[in-house]
Amino acid sequence: MQPRGQLWFALEGICQDFRTYSGLSEKESLEVLIVVLTNMLAEQKTELERLSRPPSPESGGAP
Numbered sequence: 535m536q537p538r539g540q541l542w543f544a545l546e547g548i549c550q551d552f553r554t555y556s557g558l559s560e561k562e563s564l565e566v567l568i569v570v571l572t573n574m575l576a577e578q579k580t581e582l583e584r585l586s587r588p589p590s591p592e593s594g595g596a597p
Contacts, residue, residue, distance in 0.1 A: 535543075549571075553563040 556563045
């Protein structure tokens, strides 16, 4: 299995476990998951943007 598929199934399992065992209603557990995953995605996008920028001269070339 490709890494993307492995990641998909791992995240899918974690999300399903959260929905099953969180003690929240189905709607509330989905709302929480969406907020958390959206925030995590934003953090990852920020990190990708940081890594995609050319190094600035004042940083000495280090990211």
